[in-house]
Amino acid sequence: MENFIRELKEINNLSIIVRLTLATLCGGLIGYDRSRKRRPAGFRTHILVCIGSTLVMITSQYINDIMGYGSDPTRLGAQVISGIGFLGAGTILITGKQQVKGLTTAAGLWASACMGLAIGIGFYEGAIIGCSFILGSMTLLHRFDNYVMSKTKLMEIYVQLSSVKGVSLVFDSIRSNNMEITNVDMVKNRDSEDMIGLFITIKQKEKHDHEKILSLLGTIKEVASVEEL
Structure with a gap:
């Protein structure tokens, strides 16, 4: 068991498949909630964001561990966090009735990117726990927010x-x-x-x-x- 966990932390074909599969599942769970509520960035968008950020961190680890360049493995991840802003901005709209729409979707995309970074570097526990918290915030807290606003x-x-x-x-x-x-x-x-x-x-x-x-x-x-x- 310890050898299996060690393999998942290292860069090899098994760990790459596991990480990308987990990114697809976690990103898909959050994206499904957005699609169900007919938001502009839905199922596929969240999956792609999570997979892309996961791949960035896998590449960072590969450059550092396999190629031995000794570069900072967090450098590429930092660019993902700042770069995801342009995608999130595209989901924020101001309607004809002066309502701001899409802030939660934009935040969800950013959170999916951060989750993908955690998966990509092999921090599986943090990614899975983070996914449950993100999903809970978008579903359970959405109902609570509506209840508070109605009162x-x-x-x-x-x-x-x-x-x-x-x-x-x-x-x-x-x-x-x-x-x-x-x-x-x-x-x-x-x-x-x-x-x-x-x-x-x-x-x-x-x-x-x-x-x-x-x-x-x-x-x-x-x-x-x-x-x-």
Whole structure:
């Protein structure tokens, strides 16, 4: 058993296959979660990032151990960590409703690259434990984050109105239900000159279910659509 573990720590055909297979599995687990949520960087992207960073560290170890150049084995890995930024930046988008999307996916790509570096250098324990923590953060903590956001007294909503007459109706409805408007931004709809959009920050004096508030505003005649940001 000790000989087998020693072989996995060294550079040979067996360790290369094991490391790349583990990188595919770990990267695939994280990428599957992103694909399931229809994010731009999904299953294959995370696998490729993890495999690529693993291969970089295998190459670093090969240069240092086999070729005997005595170079710093962490040098190539450092370039991966800094270079992955351009890929992560490509997943971050600002939507027409001023929402920032893709930050978690970008962080997941960076974490997958770090995980691949750990696998590539033969730090299997750290990579597997790290994979479980990364996956847990993206799944379990995602539900917890949604729960916390649904219970907070602050709400940011986007209301689309069919005419400017609806602005006062929306404001009156919010204030009459014991809520305070802390910020308002008005934008014109690009598709229709009559329709306008409102970005409203609401502070509740008493906790209410967010879905009930959205349903309440949705009953106003001039409101075409309403959603929480």
